[in-house]
Amino acid sequence: MSLLVVGSVAFDSIQTPYGEAEEIAGGSATYFSVTASYFTPVNVVAVVGEDFGDEQMRIFRGRPIDTQGLERAKGKTFRWRGKYQGDMNEAQTLETQLNVFQSFAPKIPSSYLNSEFVFLGNIDPVLQLHVRKQLPKARVVACDTMNYWIQGKPEDLKKTLAAVDALVINEGEARMLSGVENLRRASSIIQRLGPRTLIVKRGEHGACLFQDQSIFFAPAFPLEQVHDPTGAGDSFAGGFMGYLAKTGDLSEPSLRRALVYGSVMASFAVEEFGLSRLLRVQPEEIKTRFKEFKAMTHFDV
Amino acid sequence: MSLLVVGSVAFDSIQTPYGEAEEIAGGSATYFSVTASYFTPVNVVAVVGEDFGDEQMRIFRGRPIDTQGLERAKGKTFRWRGKYQGDMNEAQTLETQLNVFQSFAPKIPSSYLNSEFVFLGNIDPVLQLHVRKQLPKARVVACDTMNYWIQGKPEDLKKTLAAVDALVINEGEARMLSGVENLRRASSIIQRLGPRTLIVKRGEHGACLFQDQSIFFAPAFPLEQVHDPTGAGDSFAGGFMGYLAKTGDLSEPSLRRALVYGSVMASFAVEEFGLSRLLRVQPEEIKTRFKEFKAMTHFDV
Numbered sequence: 038m039s040l041l042v043v044g045s046v047a048f049d050s051i052q053t054p055y056g057e058a059e060e061i062a063g064g065s066a067t068y069f070s071v072t073a074s075y076f077t078p079v080n081v082v083a084v085v086g087e088d089f090g091d092e093q094m095r096i097f098r099g100r101p102i103d104t105q106g107l108e109r110a111k112g113k114t115f116r117w118r119g120k121y122q123g124d125m126n127e128a129q130t131l132e133t134q135l136n137v138f139q140s141f142a143p144k145i146p147s148s149y150l151n152s153e154f155v156f157l158g159n160i161d162p163v164l165q166l167h168v169r170k171q172l173p174k175a176r177v178v179a180c181d182t183m184n185y186w187i188q189g190k191p192e193d194l195k196k197t198l199a200a201v202d203a204l205v206i207n208e209g210e211a212r213m214l215s216g217v218e219n220l221r222r223a224s225s226i227i228q229r230l231g232p233r234t235l236i237v238k239r240g241e242h243g244a245c246l247f248q249d250q251s252i253f254f255a256p257a258f259p260l261e262q263v264h265d266p267t268g269a270g271d272s273f274a275g276g277f278m279g280y281l282a283k284t285g286d287l288s289e290p291s292l293r294r295a296l297v298y299g300s301v302m303a304s305f306a307v308e309e310f311g312l313s314r315l316l317r318v319q320p321e322e323i324k325t326r327f328k329e330f331k332a333m334t335h336f337d338v
Numbered sequence: 339m340s341l342l343v344v345g346s347v348a349f350d351s352i353q354t355p356y357g358e359a360e361e362i363a364g365g366s367a368t369y370f371s372v373t374a375s376y377f378t379p380v381n382v383v384a385v386v387g388e389d390f391g392d393e394q395m396r397i398f399r400g401r402p403i404d405t406q407g408l409e410r411a412k413g414k415t416f417r418w419r420g421k422y423q424g425d426m427n428e429a430q431t432l433e434t435q436l437n438v439f440q441s442f443a444p445k446i447p448s449s450y451l452n453s454e455f456v457f458l459g460n461i462d463p464v465l466q467l468h469v470r471k472q473l474p475k476a477r478v479v480a481c482d483t484m485n486y487w488i489q490g491k492p493e494d495l496k497k498t499l500a501a502v503d504a505l506v507i508n509e510g511e512a513r514m515l516s517g518v519e520n521l522r523r524a525s526s527i528i529q530r531l532g533p534r535t536l537i538v539k540r541g542e543h544g545a546c547l548f549q550d551q552s553i554f555f556a557p558a559f560p561l562e563q564v565h566d567p568t569g570a571g572d573s574f575a576g577g578f579m580g581y582l583a584k585t586g587d588l589s590e591p592s593l594r595r596a597l598v599y600g601s602v603m604a605s606f607a608v609e610e611f612g613l614s615r616l617l618r619v620q621p622e623e624i625k626t627r628f629k630e631f632k633a634m635t636h637f638d639v
Contacts, residue, residue: 123519124519218424218425218426219561219562219563219564220542220560221560221561221562222562222563239543241521242540242543242544243543243555243557245557245560251633252560252634253634253635253637254544254557254634254635255635255637256544256546256555256557259521259522259546259553260520260522261520261522261523262520262523263520290637290638293636293637293638294637294638296637297637327639328639331637331639332552333553333554333555334554334555334556334635334637335594336554336556336591336594336595336597336598336632336635337591337594337595338628338629338632
C-alpha cells in the first residue's frame with residue numbers, strides 16, 4: 038500500500054567530529070521517502086526552491102517515489118546548519134534559513150487523497166492537522182514533532198495529537214510533552230492525548246514502542262562509528278511506516294518488526310554523511326541487519 | 339556453587355525527589371549478597387564498625403549468606419551521603435566517611451579459598467588483585483570499579499583487569515576507561531585489557547553484554563517510579579553472578595539469561611529506599627519479571 042509523507046526538503050550543512058558537509062540534500066521528507074521506498078511506494082508532499090535542481094532530484098528517481106506533490110516555489114530551498122559534538126546524541130543548530138519553507142502550505146494531489154498510510158514530518162502542527170483532515174481513508178497516521186512546537190504551539194499540537202494514531206518522538210521531547218521524567222508515566226500521559234501508539238527514540242540507546250498496555254524495546258545497532266546522525270529519526274520513521282505500509286499488518290508482532298526495521302534504517306543513515314549510505318543500501322543488507330538485531334536481543338527463557 | 343563477594347558494608351544517607359533516608363544499611367557487599375542469595379549461597383568478606391549492630395546483622399540472617407568473613411573492626415562503619423536529582427541516573431556524593439573501611443584489608447577465611455565464583459566489589463584495585471590471587475580455583479572472577487580508581491590508580495587497575503574474567507561497569511566508566519566515546523570500540527579496548535566478558539550498565543537504558551565478538555542488549559525494566567537508585571549496580575551484579583553460580587553454566591545463552599536476571603534484581607532494588615524491596619522479593623516475583631523482560635524484547639523474524 039502506498040505511503041504519503043508530508044515534511045521538509047532542505048539543504049543541510051553539517052559538522053561532526055568526523056568531518057563536515059556543505060549544502061547536501063536533506064530534510065524530513067527526503068530521508069523518510071528514500072528509506073521507506075525500500076519497502077513500499079512513497080508519495081512526497083514538500084516544497085523546494087528554484088535552487089533544488091536536477092542533481093538533487095536524482096535522489097528520488099529510480100526509486101518508487103512519486104514527486105508529483107513536491108512543489109517548486111520561487112526563492113531558495115530551506116537551509117539548516119548544525120553541529121554534533123561528544124556523544125552526538127543531539128544536534129546544535131547553528132543557522133536556519135526557512136526560505137520557501139516559511140510559507141509552506143501542503144497541497145495534497147488528488148491522487149494521494151486515498152492514502153492509507155501517512156507520515157506527518159516535523160512541521161507546524163496546524164499544517165499537520167490540516168493535512169490529516171484531508172485523508173479520511175487513512176488507516177495509520179503517524180506524526181513527529183519537536184520542542185519548538187511543544188513549547189510554542191502546545192494547544193495546536195494537542196489538537197493534532199488527538200487526530201493521529203501514532204507519535205514518533207525522541208526521549209527528551211516525550212519528557213517535555215508529558216511534563217514528567219519517568220518514561221513509562223510519560224507514555225501514558227501522551228497516549229491519553231490521542232496517539233494509541235507511541236514510539237520513543239532514544240538515540241544510541243535504541244527505541245521503544247508503547248501500544249495499549251504493551252511495551253517493546255529495541256536497542257540501537259552498535260556501530261563502530263557514527264559519522265552523521267542527521268536524518269536518523271526520519272529514516273527510523275521511514276523504516277517503521279514503510280514496513281507497515283508494505284505488509285498492511287497492524288498487529289502487535291508486526292508493529293514490533295516495524296520498530297526494528299526503523300532501527301535498521303536509522304543505523305544505515307548514520308554510517309555516512311547525509312543520504313550517502315541510504316542511497317546505496319542493498320535489500321540484502323537490510324535483511325541481514327534485521328537478523329543481527331534478533332541475534333543481539335534474543336535470550337531463552 | 340557458592341559465591342564469594344568482597345566489598346563494602348555501609349550506612350547510607352540518601353535523598354531523592356521521592357524522599358530521604360538516614361543511615362540505612364547499604365554498601366556493595368550488602369546489596370550484592372542479599373540479591374545473589376536468591377540464587378545461591380553467598381560468602382561475604384567486608385568490614386563493619388562497632389556501630390553495625392544486631393539490627394543490621396538481621397539483613398543477612400535467614401538467608402544463605404555466610405558472614406564469617408564479615409570483620410568487625412574498632413571504630414565506625416563506612417558512611418556515605420548522596421543525592422539524586424532529575425533523571426536520577428547519577429548520584430551526587432555529598433559526604434563520605436571511610437571510617438573502618440579506610441584500612442580495610444580483606445581477609446579470606448580458609449573455607450572460602452576454594453570459591454569458584456567471585457565478585458570483587460568497587461574497592462581499591464590493589465586489594466581486588468590481592469584477593470584474586472588467593473583464589474586459584476575461581477572459574478569466574480568479576481569485578482566492578484569506578485572513575486575514582488580509573489583516574490587515580492590506572493596502572494593498578496590494569497593489573498587487576500588482566501587478572502579477571504569479567505568487568506561490570508557503567509557506560510560513563512567504560513568511556514573513561516577506554517578513552518573513547520563509542521561503546522562498541524570502548525568494549526574492544528576494555529576486553530583487550532583482560533576481561534573476556536564486559537558488562538556495561540546504562541541505568542534506565544538497560545545493560546549490554548560483550549563476550550568475544552557477540553553483543554547482547556537488555557533494556558531496564560520500565561518502572562512507573564524509581565524511588566532510590568542506590569545499590570542498583572551491585573544488585574545487578576548479584577543477580578548476574580548469582581545466576582551463573584547457581585547454574586555453573588558459562589555458555590553464551592546462560593550469560594544472557596544472567597544479564598537479564600541482573601536487570602530483574604536491579605529493577606527491584608530501585609523500587610524502594612535502600613534494601614527494603616530486595617529483602618522481601620518473592621522467588622515467584624523474580625520469575626515473573628524475568629518473563630516480562632522476555633515479553634518486552636521478543637519479536638519474530
